[in-house]
Amino acid sequence: MSEALEKVSSNRAFEGEIIKYKFKSATLGGLSANFNLFIPPGASPTNKVPLLTYLAGLTCTEDNGAQKGAFLGPAASQGIAILFPDTSPRGAGIEGEDVDWDFGTGAGFYLNATNSKYAAYYNMYSHITLELPQIIETAGLPIDLKRQSVFGHSMGGHGALTLYLSSSTKQYRSASAFSPIANPTKCPWGEKAFSGYLQGGVEEAKEKYDATELISKSKDPVHILIDYASGTADNFYKQGQLLPENFLKAARDSGFDEFQVRVRSQEGYDHSYYFVSEKSFRSASTIDTGVVKISSFATDHIHFHANFLKA
Numbered sequence: 001m002s003e004a005l006e007k008v009s010s011n012r013a014f015e016g017e018i019i020k021y022k023f024k025s026a027t028l029g030g031l032s033a034n035f036n037l038f039i040p041p042g043a044s045p046t047n048k049v050p051l052l053t054y055l056a057g058l059t060c061t062e063d064n065g066a067q068k069g070a071f072l073g074p075a076a077s078q079g080i081a082i083l084f085p086d087t088s089p090r091g092a093g094i095e096g097e098d099v100d101w102d103f104g105t106g107a108g109f110y111l112n113a114t115n116s117k118y119a120a121y122y123n124m125y126s127h128i129t130l131e132l133p134q135i136i137e138t139a140g141l142p143i144d145l146k147r148q149s150v151f152g153h154s155m156g157g158h159g160a161l162t163l164y165l166s167s168s169t170k171q172y173r174s175a176s177a178f179s180p181i182a183n184p185t186k187c188p189w190g191e192k193a194f195s196g197y198l199q200g201g202v203e204e205a206k207e208k209y210d211a212t213e214l215i216s217k218s219k220d221p222v223h224i225l226i227d228y229a230s231g232t233a234d235n236f237y238k239q240g241q242l243l244p245e246n247f248l249k250a251a252r253d254s255g256f257d258e259f260q261v262r263v264r265s266q267e268g269y270d271h272s273y274y275f276v277s278e279k280s281f282r283s284a285s286t287i288d289t290g291v292v293k294i295s296s297f298a299t300d301h302i303h304f305h306a307n308f309l310k311a
């Protein structure tokens with residue numbers, strides 16, 4: 001059983017509130033875990049709001065998306081709360097967990113470890129799908145947990161897609177991702193993570209933690225949006241760490257059309273949060289010529305989820 005929440009800080013933002021909490025996490029071996037929660041204006045016990053969970057990438061904490069993602073303004077306008085979890089347990093003290101930036105601390109890969117070396121601490125899958133919603137419920141926060149969706153960036157995009165596609169309880173109504181690691185059993189980051197965290201390595205990961213494998217077996221209708229930077233500016237795309245084309249091909253081969261799985265290639269952007277929080281003037285479809293209005297990719301994704309969270 002996880003212990004009670006402690007409020008670390010609270011800031012007014014977009015007429016709502018962004019709050020940092022910490023608590024002792026049972027899924028993360030009893031370690032102290034942080035998360036940020038944005039609560040939009042107007043949320044109250046009699047007006048509970050839907051929850052969108054944002055999963056960040058390698059080396060990030062619960063702060064990267066909250067501070068750099070440009071999500072809070074559009075979430076405030078849409079009346080959607082955003083949960084920003086951390087990306088791994090912190091301070092487990094496992095030998096080797098702080099050697100590389102793409103494995104261990106800051107690189108939990110949104111899975112439940114089965115290798116006994118990591119299994120007591122590295123359980124980000126349960127932390128996000130079960131423990132954090134339970135903590136929010138127990139604390140009486142004004143969130144309607146029957147309406148949840150999930151999105152993320154890079155490793156967090158992998159997390160968003162796999163949590164969405166693997167959930168037998170259909171916990172999330174929609175998923176979206178910025179530059180996700182879309183076929184991790186076929187890229188160096190994924191191979192390294194799965195070989196380390198999972199007793200059965202990459203083979204074990206195919207069942208539950210690879211979005212391309214999961215979409216190829218999906219039968220139910222899905223609601224997925226992906227934006228990725230397709231040019232030479234995204235080093236990780238160039239290195240073959242992301243492989244969004246594999247995901248797109250598997251989705252189309254399985255019969256999902258562009259209304260169910262929309263994958264948009266965006267030229268010229270790199271892998272940073274400038275991609276997430278900006279949209280170029282070249283994207284004519286988002287320019288309302290009456291009142292010049294340019295939305296960011298972040299806004300697009302919030303609006304995408306609002307379609308399902310507010311239905």
Ligand SMILES: N[C@@H](CCC(=O)N[C@@H](CSC=O)C(=O)NCC(=O)O)C(=O)O
Nearest residue numbers: 057058059060064101154155156272273
């Ligand atoms: N330290 C690394 C670069 C790490 C990096 O770029 N992390 C990305 C996510 S990559 C995939 O999950 C990130 O989101 N960084 C945080 C940020 O605020 O930009 C290196 O040395 O290359």
